[in-house]
């Protein structure tokens with residue numbers, strides 16, 4: 001079965017009531033291709049989630065940007081997987097590089113978060129990716145594999161509700177997008193890793209998204225690559241061009 005194209009908008013720590021309302025209006029008014037060919041998710045901040053969920057068109061799902069590693073309780077400032085499920089939120093982004101690097105989340109911690117979120121019924125957008133130094137040292141695949149190993153150790157064979165997002169740190173928020181060839185090369189390696197370390201079925205079925213300075217202008221060329229199954233978008237997800245990125249799913253159908 002063909003992998004359904006996936007476009008996620010990670011709004012990060014952005015937005016006010018006014019700007020989020022405007023963005024929802026823009027997304028509601030946009031002409032988007034059928035959900036038969038694309039799955040679309042947006043991830044507002046926790047505090048904006050209820051408002052977005054109430055007002056956003058039903059074709060676009062809502063995701064959280066993080067959740068706690070285990071059952072909720074005395075963990076000041078955290079939001080639990082159970083609470084997301086209670087609110088009817090289907091997805092959570094875990095392991096984003098900003099959390100790995102700025103908040104020092106370790107590979108193991110991210111793996112445990114993935115396992116706990118999945119066990120509560122959330123679908124997981126699991127982010128991995130190398131820094132510029134790691135790429136220049138020739139360690140891109142090694143670093144991504146280490147991040148995947150920690151996830152695999154925690155979740156085992158249970159990848160059916162996982163979407164992998166390859167987000168090279170040097171491309172995030174920098175305007176320096178990976179070339180379609182660079183993205184394809186890594187995505188193909190990641191799929192091979194899944195085939196060798198999980199199973200051929202999981203490798204074939206798992207969507208591997210590219211993230212890092214994706215725009216309305218560069219998405220089509222990236223989407224043409226066979227192992228690029230969609231995008232995780234930051235800055236451009238806050239702008240009307242997010243609609244164009246969603247619609248780049250058409251490239252796959254035409255291909």
Ligand SMILES: O=C(CO)COP(=O)(O)O
Nearest residue numbers: 010172173212213234235
């Ligand atoms: O981090 C990202 C999505 O999770 C990518 O961010 P930018 O699209 O702003 O580079």
